[in-house]
Amino acid sequence: MILVTGGAGFIGANFVLDWLATSDESIVNLDRLTYAGNRQSLASLSGDDRHIFVHGDIGDGELGARLLAQYAPRAIINFAAESHVDRSIHGPADFIQTNIVGTFQLLESVRAYWKQLPEEGRQSFRFLHVSTDEVYGSLAPDAPAFTEDHPYQPNSPYSASKAASDHLLRAYHHTYGLPVLTTNCSNNYGPFQFPEKLIPLMIVNALAGKRLPVYGDGQQIRDWLYVGDHCAAIRRVLAAGVPGATYNVGGGNEKANLDIVHTICGLLDELRPRPDGRAYREQITYVTDRPGHDRRYAIDARRIERELGWRPAESFASGIDRTVRWYLANQDWVHNVQSGAYREWVEKNYADRQKMGS
Template identity: 50%
Template sequence: MRVLVTGGAGFIGSAVCRHLIRNGAERVVNVDKLTYAGSLASLRAVESDPHYAFYRADIRDEQVLLQIMRRERIDAIMHLAAESHVDRSIESPDPFMETNVLGTVRLLNAALAYWSGLGTEERGRFRFHHVSTDEVFGDLPFNRGIFSEETRYAPSSPYAASKAAADHFARAWYHTYGLPVVVSNCSNNYGPFHFPEKLIPLTIINAIEEKPLPLYGSGANVRDWLHVADHATALELVVSRGRPGESYNIGARAERNNLSVMECICDLLDVRLPRKGGDSYRDLITLVPDRPGHDRRYAIDPSKAERELGWRPKRSFEGGLSETVDWFLANRWWWEPIRRERYSGARIGGQHRSVA
């Protein structure tokens, strides 16, 4: 397949690009605006591969996107470009509406124009894969319930609301125009190249630097943790085997509350990088006021993906978290420049193609 990946310089998007190249994709075309969360350094392993190309472009620019699709003869689109940090959406919702909602609609328009111009065989093969989140479903009680593909949407944050709207637009383009759309909703991801303001990488890096480890509320909030490499494998199966008009929930059945995640990281670092004086990194955990609208619990039922796509995560949470801690210890070259810039938007390395 010749796949266009939007947001391919982000955390999940870069994992998808690396995975597709490793698995022998004919062409992987990365389209990314390179906002604060995008780093071309995450693609260093594939940037020189002849099967990979990068275009710096905004998904709100329909004509540019259409040019790229036609130039690269795209077979499938994997749409991962999104503003994704809940705290940022609370502070400033507008960029989330612009990118996640308007950007998705513009991308759908470009995809529809491109798909409409394909031959019969190419039209039958084409897929538009919209990648979303379990946060569109709202939250669950601590002691019961699980999200399925039939769960009613009830987003709590501006971020979740913007992703829910994008999901609805993607499905509308399938029902109204016949664009072969498939949707996936995933649980919380973690792993290498994770942007340093998210819970797991922030905890690891703050601990390495002997700084406080901020924890919202009491740390009781529960998430289902999915390793990004396992997610990338699932996404390839969704775009290649998923049925148009269907959605697939992707989760690892690995629920953990935030406090236990932080304690596990601290325990791993106590062994790998002992503190002077023998104190535990757990002593750095610092409770901070909870954020507004903080969802209590997310839990995904991945049975449909397991049954129809034959997908299973390969990593346990404990094994994947151990690998992740080791990666951050061994790859300061990646996160230290981002940390120094304090998420200012400075880009690190790489080349991009013009569209003109």
């Protein structure tokens, strides 16, 4: 038995589905079901006794203690987090509460549980914390990629809150001996991603005939990681990672945001042409950049490859093709997550951004 937090969100749901597709080991899935948590993403597990869903908050220490006592998991994987930079700029409080205070409360519950395990159980137990490359800050165009030893230089409320949670994990390992593992991943994409993030937002807006808002000049560079590859990396770190270690997980695909949008438009032109026969690129609109927008992230993932033998299986070409096809085939899922709250958020974030031309 393992306990997964945030397992109804984008990466968490993909992990739960992948885990139960390849293992008979059961999962307790704790999720608060915020706007980005969606039980429909787990609909294929309906009736599967290996999946135990619990609606709750990692910040609820009493609930955490009860679940640990009841199910006695051999490992915790913490996906639960507020994760959208734009939302953190508009409202940082939720990020502080979930990513810092929530992680602290979870660590306290886990520490108490772990201390009372027999020696063999303490030795084999793991707490794996899923974090982000954004904690490292921004890179110059010609700078080497982030290694695990790169200093933390977070530039947004989101990345600062994740940096704080990473530091808590480190402190609990060095102070209490808690066997923790931390992964810092690059930009994920793939099925079940909430359409506030770049790739699903572009797909959804393109199909709806809406503008495709590109921040600034669109030359912000990210390393793109297919979510299935990320899930495989997490399984590998859980199985063989060294307690106290950090592992960077990247896709080896540095791409500018504008290039991503052009790729999506090209795929949609091929797979779902516009009724008027015109190109989706005509919907691209350049808008004012967001405050403090980091220019470039890049991940050096040689440690996880060298020490644990993991490397991504998907190229960007294969991963983005799979992703666009998934969204085209799952329009009901997309429609159901686009609640009034989602529409209000998109309006708030993009409506007041000055159009910069096309």
